[in-house]
Amino acid sequence: MVVIVLTAVWDIALPRARPSYEMAWIQAIYARKETAAARIAGPKVVLIGGSANHFGFSAEQIGREIGAHVVNLGTHAGLGADYILARGKRFLKRGDTAVLALEYHLLQASPPTDIASSFVSMFDPRYIAAAKAAEIPRFVWGISPQRLLSATVQRTIPYTSPLYRTETVTELGDETAGSNEEITLAMRAAARSYTPIQPLGLRSDRPLPSISSFVQWAHANGVIIKYVWPPIVGRSAYATDPRYSELFSTIRDTFEGLAVTVLGQPSDFFLGEDELLDTFYHANQRGRLRMSNQLARVLDPRAKDGEPRIGAGAVVPSARAIFP
Template sequence: MRKLEFIGAFAFLMVAWFGLLHVLPRPNESIWIDGLYKKKEEVARAHSRFPKVVLVGGSSTHFSFSAETVSELTGLSVVNLGTHAGLGGEYLLKRAKASLRNGDTVVLILEHHLLAATKPSSVLASFVATTDTRYILSVDLKDVPTLLFGYSPMQLVRQLAAAALPRSSVLYRPDTVTDYGDESANRPENKLPAMVDAVRAQNPISLTLPDSPPRYLVEFTNWAKANNIQLLQAWPATLERAEYKSDIYSKYFARYQNIFNAIGFRTIGKQVDYLLPEADMLDTLYHADSVGQAAVSKRLSDDMCQVIECHPQRTAE
């Protein structure tokens, strides 16, 4: 009897907690992610009249690539579906399926750490708890506790306090997303001193990689092949470091590429061609400003046209 009472009390508390989260103001981060998806998925629907190219990844894809520039240079219909790497690769790819149609092309531009096996992050837990609760129904049972309890009352208090403070930057707002899904506020003049300092303090890419492709990536690949979706793997724009041109990193990048190639992705370009100087970065090792964005978007366009037919003369939709 006591066990049943405990279960009942626990269920009541969980329902009350999630109910409270949907009444209180959401964290700025969750508002931003939700706003990105609403705008970008709307853009993807508008580009579904003929096969399109969808850039999929975390915030590196969002900030560092311009689908508009790639559209203009290739003549293809290109959409930027980059959002937030903190959601994890599994969420990013599950969510991407809704924006893909038969005949489309995916250009997957994952931040390097997303290939590692980790528990759902606090970013995903808070987003699911406040915005996308249904996602819990689609995950493995082992991940359910983390999603249910990964967003704590203390985090809620801190994030509500942060939401009440005046915003110091024009970045991380859904209304700066363009009709291609691109970020438009990543201009050099919008960089704050703290953002410049943050770039300088970034650690190099970790050399850790899994021995085999993560299951979520294999599942997405199988789904894409079944739906006649072409699979390309590209490289995230990354803060340049001398060590990235060393033998140890050359081997690391080759191993990273092989993980994708082994399951059917075709790699375009090389990571060293997507390295950007500190002056062209925004606020992390993966976020380019508009100058860097233009450079790597041109590079991506050239690399794409090496493997798929481009029509630069056609006006992009």
């Protein structure tokens, strides 16, 4: 009884506590992005993934180039594929197109991270009902008093970074930060130091359960699903090391085995070092422009460089008309 009472008190008090800047940022950009998705009455294209999606693509630019309503629902890869996909379902409806741009490590099974457990316990307890039974305790007691105290102390220090600010996110969920003026010498040095990702031991006959269930749900509910390679800094090993050829082939086989169209090639979405922001998955404004154009081209080959196919005030065609 003591445990039950303390848990109830903790869960009631937790949403009223001050979150860390990171948790507050995730919640605020989710609110902005989901408001945009809910506002669109007709079919739309929804970009789903972590921060590689958030920083790497511009929904506004892609929408102009392909002539469709597009929303950027990318957030934080630390939330994990299970949560990101479950949350994406809430704002998809029949006739929509979901473009999955999940970071490579999200395709591999892993337990909930501290970011996911903290965020769910503070902002989205409704997700706990859909979580795996073994993971429920992690979400119920997702943030310790020590971490909450640390977040409280952190919030007494003014936040001065130009990055990870809600005000730099547009109404369509696009990030606008990342100009050359915001890229420090340390960021440029880091861009040159990033090593290739680990060649994950994925199997095409064993897709992540949350991906399989998401695809099954989408097919049953008239939602079109496509997979696109996430933006990431390019490395020569991806072309020369056979382990990466095997990885990319496995990922393609996995999604095609689920009847999901795979868009383009991994190399289409390799970023140059001069296109990076603060991590190997985050594009700056220059990289975001090129990645968005690449995605527009593989979504609709009729799209041209930065040139909308419909004029101002024209009726945007339905997603089904563009993506049969």
